[in-house]
Amino acid sequence: MIILGIDPGTASTGYGIIKKAKPFKCLGYNVIRTAPGIEAGERLRIINNELSKVIKKYQPDILVIEKLYFFKNLKTAIPVSQAKGSILLTAAKKKLPVCEYTPLQVKLTITGNGRADKKEVQKSIQKMLRLKEIPKPDDAADALAIAATYLLKEI
Numbered sequence: 001m002i003i004l005g006i007d008p009g010t011a012s013t014g015y016g017i018i019k020k021a022k023p024f025k026c027l028g029y030n031v032i033r034t035a036p037g038i039e040a041g042e043r044l045r046i047i048n049n050e051l052s053k054v055i056k057k058y059q060p061d062i063l064v065i066e067k068l069y070f071f072k073n074l075k076t077a078i079p080v081s082q083a084k085g086s087i088l089l090t091a092a093k094k095k096l097p098v099c100e101y102t103p104l105q106v107k108l109t110i111t112g113n114g115r116a117d118k119k120e121v122q123k124s125i126q127k128m129l130r131l132k133e134i135p136k137p138d139d140a141a142d143a144l145a146i147a148a149t150y151l152l153k154e155i
Contacts, residue, residue, distance in 0.1 A: 001019070001061045002061050003017070003018050003019075004017050004054065004062070005150070006064065006065040006066070006087055008083045009080055010034060010080065011033065011034060011043075012031045012034075012137070013031060013051070013087070013139065014137070014138075015031070015032065015143045016028070016029035016143035017029065018148060025129070029143060029144050032047055032050040034047065040079070045086075048089065048090050051086075051087060052090055052094070055096065062096065062098070062099060063097070063098050064101065064147055064149070064150040065100055066106070066146055068084060101153075106121070106142075109148075109152050110124045110128070110148060110149060118141075118142075121141070121142070121145050
């Protein structure tokens with residue numbers, strides 16, 4: 001089973017791919033970036049196109065995405081929600097099932113502490129996936145954590 005984890009964002013959408021094996025195997029991770037000066041619709045098209053390429057390359061069995069549940073800043077919430085909509089549409093077009101987890105669920109599953117900071121989550125992911133270094137950038141590391149949460153909780 002191959003899991004595609006997604007940390008949605010308009011400027012930077014992180015993705016991480018993990019294969020169910022003993023131990024779990026990281027197949028890849030990166031970010032899809034869009035330039036700030038581009039109009040919203042074009043940014044969403046870029047996310048859709050680039051994510052389609054990732055799906056074609058890795059042939060995941062499921063897409064796991066961060067559940068948006070609380071935002072302090074409405075200016076951030078709307079673009080992230082738009083990016084998530086583009087991602088969900090891409091998954092639907094590819095007939096890819098979707099599962100969602102909140103950041104709290106991810107932190108608790110990966111570190112055992114729902115209040116863990118980014119560094120703790122990144123170190124846990126590095127160890128779990130036996131990576132030589134902490135995955136960078138942060139959005140890609142978060143996406144790997146989201147994918148790993150699915151493997152630990154659902155399987």
